[in-house]
Amino acid sequence: MIRANDLTYNYVRGPSLSFPSLKCDNKEKLLILGNSGCGKTTLLHLLAGILKPKAGSVYVDDQDMTSLSGNNLDKFRGKHIGLIFQSSHFIKSLTVKENLMLAQNLAGEQQSIPLIKEILTSLNIEHKLDSKTERLSVGEQQRVAIARAMINAPGVLLADEPTSALDDKNCESVIKLLQEQASSRDASLVIVTHDARLKSFIPNQILLS
Amino acid sequence: MNIIKLSWKNIVFKPWSLVLSMVLFGLGIGLIIFLFLLNNQLQDKFDKNLAEIDLVVGAKGSPLQLILCNMYHVDAPTGNIPIQSIKPFLNPNHPLIKNVVPLSLGDSYNGYRIVGTTFDFLDLYNAELDRGEHWYHDFDVVIGSNVAKTLGLKIGDEFQSSHGLIEDPNLVHDDAHGFKVIGVLKSTGSVIDQLILTSPKSIWDVHDHQGETTDSTEDGHEGHDHAADDHDHSDHQHSAEEAFTNADLLENSERDITSLLIKFKGRNYQALNMQRSINENTDMQAATPAIEINRLYSLMGVGLDALRAIAILISFVSGLSIFISLYNSLKERKYELALMRVMGSSQAKLFSLITMEGVLLALLGFIFGFLLAHGGMELMSEVMREKYRYNFSGWIFLKEELWVFLGALIVGLIASLIPAWAAYRTDIANTLADG
Incomplete structure (x- = not known):
């Protein structure tokens, strides 16, 4: 579950942004829509604890993230929040398996090859276990990014423009995968995007202006 | 997967960059060790053959x-x-x-x-x-x-x-x-x-x-x-x-x-x-043998000291190559570092990752230099034996080499400090937003 109350953020040399309060329970999906420059990514970073709000609070699984800092915040984020970005970036020197193992290690979780295989199988890319991420197709990279976000069974899955660069077919495929993964692990799914195609998939929506 | 393994994977991911840093650093280290070996064995030969003759x-x-x-x-x-x-x-x-x-x-x-x-x-x-x-x-x-x-x-x-x-x-x-x-x-x-x-x-x-x-x-x-x-x-x-x-x-x-x-x-x-x-x-x-040999030492010493100074200079310049290698790689890897933060890595962990890479590069350079020096000494021992009928060996190991080893690691550590600090201060939000 994720809940944000009256968040505001001040850029160092920019405008002050206020965001509507929001709540997304376990297994629920929330779509945050808005045009470019309206602060979608800033809101996502606030929800993930990457940015510190000027005011307001963010609760993840009943933990007020704004009260955490330093190592505690890093650890909490690694364990309770899965993040997916528009471009799938990985540690290039590592294979798919090693990238997922690193995600487990950094979150302080036990490294488990069976769990990695299980999640890759659920995403139909188990055969790419030992591949270098650079050698994967864009679609495969997107699936590995989802696997990495879900590997520690986070309570919240945050996705930043996950479908913007995809055609309609791949867009549908990715959004369905995200929903399946979040539902199967009882996680809340929050997507921030300007991609209007997603409106039909997630009825629970907030429009940023 | 842990920080040491990740450091290792990162440095071997770009093999040519690794080889360049290793060879440059190894040449300096190798020259220093070689001079230690040569000096030590020459002194040993001279001292043993003094035979208490007055x-x-x-x-x-x-x-x-x-x-x-x-x-x-x-x-x-x-x-x-x-x-x-x-x-x-x-x-x-x-x-x-x-x-x-x-x-x-x-x-x-x-x-x-x-x-x-x-x-x-x-x-x-x-x-x-x-x-x-x-x-x-x-x-x-x-x-x-x-x-x-x-x-x-x-x-x-x-x-x-x-x-x-x-x-x-x-x-x-x-x-x-x-x-x-x-x-x-x-x-x-x-x-x-x-x-x-x-x-x-x-x-x-x-x-x-x-x-x-x-x-x-x-x-x-x-x-x-x-x-x-x-x-x-x-x-x-x-x-x-x-x-x-x-x-x-x-x-x-x-x-x-x-x-x-x-x-x-x-x-x-x-x-x-x-x-x-x-x-x-x-x-x-x-x-008097002792006086003449001391005179010879002092004559040789000037040359050996000059060579040693050059070797130390080479090592520091090579340390600079480790610094440049790490610093350049940071530019390419800033998104990776931000990702690691997102996945739960602390700032200190990123700092230790980069310093570990610097130390590993120095360690590999030391191993290369160590093999170069001892191999070179062994090869040269044949020439020395033919020319002077004296036995030199590449199979002699000195305690001074331990100090060179520690020095090499310190150079690697120092060379990685600035890149490690830059990694420590990675701005996650800006980096992710740029990605």
Whole structure:
């Protein structure tokens, strides 16, 4: 579950942004829509604890993230929040398996090859276990990014423009995968995007202006 | 997957960059270790062969040459000295002299020097027979362990000596009496391992037989006009009780030898004054081995210090290459670092990741340099052995190398500090927003 109350953020040399309060329970999906420059990514970073709000609070699984800092915040984020970005970036020197193992290690979780295989199988890319991420197709990279976000069974899955660069077919495929993964692990799914195609998939929506 | 494994994966991910950093750093480290090995082994050779000799008396010339020739056997003699002139030193009741060992040089076999001397020479190096017996008879030789090993000589083998220390068929004493190996010494690790020992009389007889009439050879030998076959070798046979001694030298006072190695009874004023007295009042020169070797060290030291300074400079410049390599990679990897933060990595972990990469690069550079230095020393030992007949080895390891190892790691650590600090301060939000 994720809940944000009256968040505001001040850029160092920019405008002050206020965001509507929001709540997304376990297994629920929330779509945050808005045009470019309206602060979608800033809101996502606030929800993930990457940015510190000027005011307001963010609760993840009943933990007020704004009260955490330093190592505690890093650890909490690694364990309770899965993040997916528009471009799938990985540690290039590592294979798919090693990238997922690193995600487990950094979150302080036990490294488990069976769990990695299980999640890759659920995403139909188990055969790419030992591949270098650079050698994967864009679609495969997107699936590995989802696997990495879900590997520690986070309570919240945050996705930043996950479908913007995809055609309609791949867009549908990715959004369905995200929903399946979040539902199967009882996680809340929050997507921030300007991609209007997603409106039909997630009825629970907030429009940023 | 942990930080150490990730560091390793990151540095081997770009193999050419890794090789460049490793080779650059390894060259500096290798040069430093090589200089340590060379210096240490040279000093060891010099020190071992000092043999507690206080004074070397020989013909006038360079005192360093006198020492290098008569103690280290790597240079030509300065000339010969008449036994008539050294009679006082051969007095067994000399108040200052404990021990005096004569040397007759000038000939060699396959580049190994033949030394005409008495059995006292063995005591200087604590040398013992491994097999066979001592050179009681004329033209009998006892060979050092390396001579036996390298030339494959065994007891009963015979050979013709050559003039000088160079292997040249034209210089072989073809018409002279051959030498016969009758003993082999145990290895001592000193210069005696490289020598062929016989009596001074055998050396004189070879040159008598050779029939040379020159007054002075290149090596300072004086020849004598004798026919090759007018000599009855049965006349030379000695019994065990008749081994050549200093007393025999006195009986041949018309002859020459190359030098005298002298040990004093004590280091009193009179003993110390003997050198000056010989140099000022005779046609001979006396030199103190310790002083000459210290002079040689200081001459060599300037060169070695300069080389060491260059090596340290190379290492620091190479450390700079580690810094540049890490710093450049940071630009490419800033999104990766931000991702690691998102996945739960602390800032300190990113800092340790980059420093670990720097230290690993330095470690690999050290290993490369270490192998380069020891391999180079082993390769060079062959050349040194051929040129100087001294054994050098790449299989000697020094405690100084531990300090070089620690130094290398510190350079790697220092080189990685700035990139590590940049990684520590990675702005996750901006980096992710840019990605």
